[in-house]
Amino acid sequence: MAENLFLGVCFRTAIALVLWPMMAAAQNSQIEQKVDPGALAALDRMGNTLRSLQHFSIRSDTSSETVMDTGEKVQFNGVVNYLVQTPDKLFVDVRTDRRHRQFYFDQGVLTVYAPNLKYYASTDRFGRTLADALVGAADNYGLDFPLEDLFFWGTPYVSADALTSAEYIGEGRLDGELVRHYSFRQPGIDWQLWLSSTTSLPKRLVITSLSDPALPQYSATLHWDTDKISEQGRFEFSPPKDAVRIQLAQVSGADPQRGAGR
Numbered sequence: 374m375a376e377n378l379f380l381g382v383c384f385r386t387a388i389a390l391v392l393w394p395m396m397a398a399a400q401n402s403q404i405e406q407k408v409d410p411g412a413l414a415a416l417d418r419m420g421n422t423l424r425s426l427q428h429f430s431i432r433s434d435t436s437s438e439t440v441m442d443t444g445e446k447v448q449f450n451g452v453v454n455y456l457v458q459t460p461d462k463l464f465v466d467v468r469t470d471r472r473h474r475q476f477y478f479d480q481g482v483l484t485v486y487a488p489n490l491k492y493y494a495s496t497d498r499f500g501r502t503l504a505d506a507l508v509g510a511a512d513n514y515g516l517d518f519p520l521e522d523l524f525f526w527g528t529p530y531v532s533a534d535a536l537t538s539a540e541y542i543g544e545g546r547l548d549g550e551l552v553r554h555y556s557f558r559q560p561g562i563d564w565q566l567w568l569s570s571t572t573s574l575p576k577r578l579v580i581t582s583l584s585d586p587a588l589p590q591y592s593a594t595l596h597w598d599t600d601k602i603s604e605q606g607r608f609e610f611s612p613p614k615d616a617v618r619i620q621l622a623q624v625s626g627a628d629p630q631r632g633a634g635r
Contacts, residue, residue, distance in 0.1 A: 412539035
């Protein structure tokens, strides 16, 4: 079975894709006309809102499609819970039909734990901020956090330059809240975003991979709490007595200092 779960799919991963060869000048001109400045401004408002949050929690109900060797698509559901206190505390609990993972980051120490397997690994080599940890984890260990661009949009880490299409679709409602629906395209990926009309926080995300003829999708519906402050001990990992510590496998050619202080 082809492993194509979108667990790690996120905005930063999508934006970092290598651009496809340039199309003919006439086609480029036609595509550029689809980039709505209003849709780009909505992304900027979202980024500004996300950057202003000092603490928050998110419950994300996710659905991801895997393409089997036969070309058939099968769907797997999951739940991602985030607890965040900027600039240096994070807890993520990822549960799907196939796996359970937890991520802890507290004052420079990043820990990955598999509760079902009782394995964990820790590192303190990537600085003391959430951005340092997430960039270092991806660059050195191939670890992508679901929805990790909540910490990057509106910063130099990501850019809207790769977008070839950005359109406002219309208004709708999610959880009884008025939202604005946008669609975006860039090489290899289409993605849709529903932003709260009140807060500009992202409420729903749908990503479609164009690199596979089956067009598998990943979707996430986000439920936010920006008021409650989590207990400090929630971010620190205390290994169970029967847990076994292992080493994180480093990506070939990775720079051990990449991500530190960026």
